[in-house]
Amino acid sequence: MxxxxxxxxxxxxxxxxxxxxxxxxxxxxxxxxxxxxxxxxxxxxxxxxxxxxxxxxxxxxxxxxxxxxxxxxxxxxxxxxxxxxxxxxxxxxxxxxxxxxxxxxxxxxLALQGNSAWHLLFTVGRLTEGEKVVIPAAAGGVGSLAVQLAAQVGATVIALASTEAKRQLALDLGASAVVDSSTEEGLAERIKEAAGGPVHAALEMTGGSTLHQTVAALAPRGRLAVYGFASGELTDISVHTLLQNSITMAGFWLPHLYAAERGTLLARSIKGLFAAVINGSLKxxxxxxxxxxxxxxxxxxxxxxxxxxxxxxxxxx
Structure with a gap:
């Protein structure tokens, strides 16, 4: 072959x-x-x-x-x-x-990026109706699906994207507000301004300073789901920072679900993704x-x- x-x-x-x-x-x-x-x-x-x-x-x-x-x-x-x-x-x-x-x-x-978006939001992030969530790379593979899934459960989506065209796409997919992620300067404050205050949950896949800025945008008892370090910069978050606002920070790697409950977690999420594509709610x-x-x-x-x-x-x- x-x-x-x-x-x-x-x-x-x-x-x-x-x-x-x-x-x-x-x-x-x-x-x-x-x-x-x-x-x-x-x-x-x-x-x-x-x-x-x-x-x-x-x-x-x-x-x-x-x-x-x-x-x-x-x-x-x-x-x-x-x-x-x-x-x-x-x-x-x-x-x-x-x-x-x-x-x-x-x-x-749907298998990798769709399942990742689903479990980042709902298994790790525990996102529910009425909460505010930050989604990075909102025009990308995982991000574009996550924006739609979060909006469909009634969350307020703050989408991060680096160009005007990508930010417009995120809005078209259901984001409530968009933030320019092409520069890290003041990112936490710009997220909070767009959200009308600190956010309840966030996804993060860039690493480096962006990780710290995203943590700073979280409300007390906020949840952060980390699924990558696209910048190539690995960085640490201090225990002191987590304790200050009772932040829950969790890493996520999809292969750890391959054997979980004999695959039933993935079977349920892929079924939901198929249904959303068929009914037109997931593009x-x-x-x-x-x-x-x-x-x-x-x-x-x-x-x-x-x-x-x-x-x-x-x-x-």
């Missing part, structure tokens, strides 16, 4: 199209014919050897796919690598049949589809922060 492989860590140029043996599924796995492979910021961390889990070379990146199972059913699936390929073996409990009325392109972000923003061979270009586009929505690879091109 054709696959994108990494023989070394580095820039986008390390992503090479090669012919490799088909994967051999284990007893607990099923082999999928892949039609779409999702491209995520985690893949950039994998490529640069800054991912949360160790990666052994050679490696095929890609953690979410759309494809067909041996029975010919269209499914969306989570993987632990291997997604940038024409075939991939996935765990039986981590793929779900795609309902009629949802296209492959609509389905591809998937398409960021562009690249031929499999152009995976390096897809990474460059994602890293440039110029893209809105979901980028994917077409494995048939």
């Amino acid at each position: 054709r696959a994108i492989t990494m023989q070394e860590f580095g820039g986008p140029e390390v992503l090479k199209l090669e012919e490799v043996p088909d994967p051999k599924p284990r007893r607990t796995e099923v082999l999928l014919d892949v039609t779409r492979a999702g491209v995520n910021y985690a893949d950039i961390h994998v490529r640069g050897n800054t991912y949360l889990a160790p990666v052994e070379l050679p490696y095929i990146p890609g953690n979410e796919v759309v494809g067909t199972d041996p029975d010919g059913r269209r499914v969306v699936a989570l993987t632990r690598g291997g997604g940038y390929a024409e075939k991939v073996a996935v765990r039986r409990g981590l793929h779900w049949e795609i309902p009629d009325g949802i296209s492959d392109q609509q389905a591809v972000p 998937v923003i398409e960021g562009g589809t690249y031929p499999l061979a152009d995976a390096a270009d897809a990474h460059r586009s994602l890293a440039s922060r110029s893209v809105t929505g979901k980028i994917s690879l077409d494995t048939k091109k």
Whole structure:
């Protein structure tokens, strides 16, 4: 089969199209014919050897796919690598049949980014109606879905985005207010001004000074769900800062839900995501589809922060 492989860590140029043996599924796995492979910021961390889990070379990146199972059913699936390929073996409990009325392109972000947005808001953030929540990168894959999901439960969404066009998209998706995140200076005060006061909950994926600014915008007993450090800057929050306002700060990494309650948490959230797409209350923003061979270009586009929505690879091109 054709696959994108990494023989070394580095820039986008390390992503090479090669012919490799088909994967051999284990007893607990099923082999999928892949039609779409999702491209995520985690893949950039994998490529640069800054991912949360160790990666052994050679490696095929890609953690979410759309494809067909041996029975010919269209499914969306989570993987632990291997997604940038024409075939991939996935765990039986981590793929779900795609309902009629949802296209492959609509389905591809739901397994990883959709489930992440859902559980960041509702499992970790415990967001409820009437609360104020900050959502970063609001025009991106996770952010654009999180804005809509939060607004639908009656939360006041304060969306962060770096350009006017991205901020307008966040408003169109249901955000109550937007804040320019292209500069960190005074970000906490600008968030509170947009929200009409401190916020109850926030998502955070940038790290560095932005993390501190987001914490400073939280109300007493506020909740912070951290799911990345896109800036590359790891930083610490002091216990004193947390105690001052009784802040709850939690890290989130979706793979820790893969085995939780035998996958029932993900089964429930993917069902809710499917239903929202079908009834039109959840819109998937398409960021562009690249031929499999152009995976390096897809990474460059994602890293440039110029893209809105979901980028994917077409494995048939």
